[in-house]
Amino acid sequence: MKKTILILLAVAVLGVLAVYFVRIEDRTPTSSAAIKSGTYSNGTFKGVSAETAYGPVEIKIVIENGKIIDVVYLDMPSDDGRSTEITGFSSPALKENTLKAQSAEIDFVSGATITSYGYQQSLQAALDKASGSEVNYRNSEV
Amino acid sequence: MRRTAFTMGTAVVIDIPGLKDDKIIELAFQQLRQIDERFSPYKKTSELYRFNQGLIAAGRVSSDMKAVMKACLDAEIHTNGYFSAKYSGIFDPSGYVKGWAVDRVRRSILDQGLNTFCISAGGDIVASSNGEKTWRIGILNPLKKTEAIGNISTTSLSLATSGNYERGNHIVNPVTGSAPGDFVSVSIAGPDIIEADVLATAVFAMGKNGLDFIDKQEGYEVLAIDSRGRFYSSAEMETMLEQGLTITGKVV
Helix, strand or coil: CCCEEEECCCCHHHHHHHHHHHHHCCCCCCCCCCCECCCCECEEEECCCEEECCEEEEEEEEEECCEEEEEEEEECCCCCHHHHHHHHHHHHHHHHHHHHHCCCCCCEEECCCCECCCHHHCHHHHHHHHCCCEECHHHCCC | CEEEEEECCEEEEEECCCCCCCHHHHHHHHHHHHHHHHHCCCCCCCHHHHHHCCCCCHHHCCHHHHHHHHHHHHHHHHCCCCCCCEECCEECCHHHHHHHHHHHHHHHHHHCCCCCEEEEECCEEEEECCCCCCEEEEEECCCCCCCEEEEEEECCEEEEEEECCCCCCCCCCCCCCCCCCCCCEEEEEECCHHHHHHHHHHHHHHCCHHHHHHHCCCCCEEEEECCCCCEEEEHHHHHHECCCCCCCCEEC
């Protein structure tokens, strides 16, 4: 019998990361040697501690040549057993996601039923736009 | 060439690389609209609606309707009742028809001599390739719908995802009658989109017990995610997923 793998990932924390990355573009780099390159400024950035469903998370991100090359979790929740469990499993996975997401090129995305009503806000719509798809809204139905 | 249209209550995207005119894609959309005209549970003119109203006798339904009725019954038996087209006393095969319709379109495009294409209809994806084109298929993060949580690079694959975060609790556990609670999203990958779709619905309804069930389905792999962000992946699914998800975990 094949083994089923149980993996833990505090996906909710990714939302915090996304917000953080938006913010980082507006921040003054802490490193004086930082230069503007690509999307992000080079340097090491410490994120503010953010409340998540699993407790506060503080993140340090290292950027070289405009690419995120490392993510370090400085303060993960540990005040109760549940949070610790989630932290222990989620940190490496989160880190991997963060590092690889910027090179991801996806053609299609599978999620639970995207209604026509919800399409315009969907990731699939963003992918279609990026690929130059013609979207016929004429037959759109809710 | 990629085109998006809206039918069957969802967004349908068809991508056929290198195609010069959109005739084949428009025909595919037309095919889906015809299926919707027959199987829409809402349109008062649909055969399904009229059948449920008692305006068409069971013995006088179309051959397509008969085929879907039989297939839904087979799926119900195969999944021990966890996939069911019976809903509040009416016949609602919507959970079957979407995958079935996507498979119809797949066959039509193949009949045109084209074997590199990708069809997406509200979570159901069929990717096909002559081998040169690699499709990259993401699985949506059910807890943050603007991002994918993993990618599969493939030349040929069917992938279906069931969940209740987009349309409300549209799947109920037919055994308990209540909304299933273990998972917010269940993705099934395998060779056939109809089967993948049925299995995704069934495993979502089964909850964690469904992981053992899917283990016995030859050729089908699962990725299930719960509301706390934990995910459960079969070993082959873990191999298929290129990024995220696969870094840490424990064997259960």
